Amino acid sequence: MIEAFHYRVSWRAASPHPGTHASSQNGGSDEFAGLVPFVASPNPRNLDLRASLGDPFGQLAVRRFRQRSQIPVVVIADLSASMGYRGTGDKAATVAQFVASAAWSAFRQGDRFGFIAGDEHLHEALFLPTRLYKGGVPELVERLALVARQGRSAASLRQAAQHLGRQRALVFLVSDFHFPLQEAQALLASLARHDVVPVVVWDSAEYDQLPEWGLVLVEDPETGGRRRLFMRPALKARFRQRFGERRELLSDSFRRQGRPPFFLIDRFEADAMTRYFLSGF
Template identity: 30%
Template sequence: MSSEADGPGLAALGRAIVWKFRRRQAGVRPGAHRGRFAGADGLFTDLAPILACPDPRRLDLRRSVVDPFGMPAVRRFELPTTVTVHVVVDLSASLASRGASDRHRLAALLAGAFAEAAHACGDASALAVALGSEAEFALPPGRGRERTAAFRDTVLSVRPSGTGIEGLLGIAAALPRRRTLVVLISDMELAPTDLDAVLAAFDGHALIPVWLRDSALEAVDTGTGPLPGIARMQDPETGRTALVVLGRRRVEAWRAGRERRREELHAVLASRGREAVTVLDRVQVAAFAETLARVLP
């Protein structure tokens, strides 16, 4: 995925997913998001008695004059702030499995797009990748447009490998204790109990799961002939492939099992108050941005 090929698309996707939080954020650096702290300027919030907010510079003369009790009123403002978005990419071996799409490249594209969106918001961004039981903190928090390409290229340079969730748990444990924005990009080839453990580890943060799905890996291709037939099957967790003989019942059972697993994972997400932003084969920019806006806290 060269920058010449996907540069304009990467920038456009980043601009499309610029975020606005509904909840106030606790940062102290001036930025684009609603903050928890009061300031001399910013977004007007309300009026308060001067005893509750003793700042005569913000005196509202009009409201003070008409107050029936003669209590001076002052204006209160909300100081806009910034956040740090931590992009976490699950690069376990299953992400190397390819069918209708290259999910490794999709993960790289999305990592770069979130770095671009952070730059557009004035926010900082950081990148970490998990390789099964291993964790790599690839890029520390920072700012700058050059991070868009750096995030993408870093994810592309790492070969998906490993199994397990220890890497993801280690990344979660290393995050700042203060609530921050975390984007988890994964193919979600996890047991429901493992997904629940991962969500619990990120529970104190504003977590956005991005679920990379491949339609071809969720179907069974037996060629053009009638069943029974020969199909190349991939283990979703390891990415290994094997040729197997399939009858109609086995195909139906395999498809039903995959559908049941997706339903179980959705149920785990819902039980933790999370909704995944799903990417099936390719990024549909408008739909992606709409879902992202809905799931942001």
């Protein structure tokens, strides 16, 4: 069963299509937006008699309202080799589960959904244009869980902004961000006109579920480089420390660029994402 999460944005939607989000579009009767002269909005049903009788110039006044509108919700996913890591969990399966939940959540809230993925190159076969998908995107989720993660970088994601359209979107940027911080900052900068939620996908086996003693083979999946280490408590503590420092660095950097990251470790829980949005970010 696919679990939905609840999300909200602090900005006003620009879409003329009705939805659940605060909008800059006039119309409907959802949000009172002030009084205007009758000639500016000649709708007798919204006539405000008290305000009209109190107008010193004798002008008729009508109440103006703003409708609630839909927004675009887009997932941009990193499919480079490191995103195929299997440890305590399975990053590929975790990302597929998140995409299924995001698509279902968008459908539940009446919003349009889109999907873009890439590594060194954008995966055109997985591209979904932003529109309403009744019931989510089960076919995409099945293909996404099976696609090979072999790319040596996530460089193509810088092109994703070109596929997002003009309206401001809620964008979930999904990656383990195992690349230089400057590249991550540049990627977020390319999406600056949108509301970006960085979703950091890690596996605890990468840094926490390590043996106290013994030989460990460490491999960089994107370069193919391998190194054999003799694990001991002090080295294990250094692994944990480095990941902790990386977490703080990503959190500080992403927060300055918009939103703090959501750390998705081992498995996805829809309630945790709901709490992220309810926390006020």
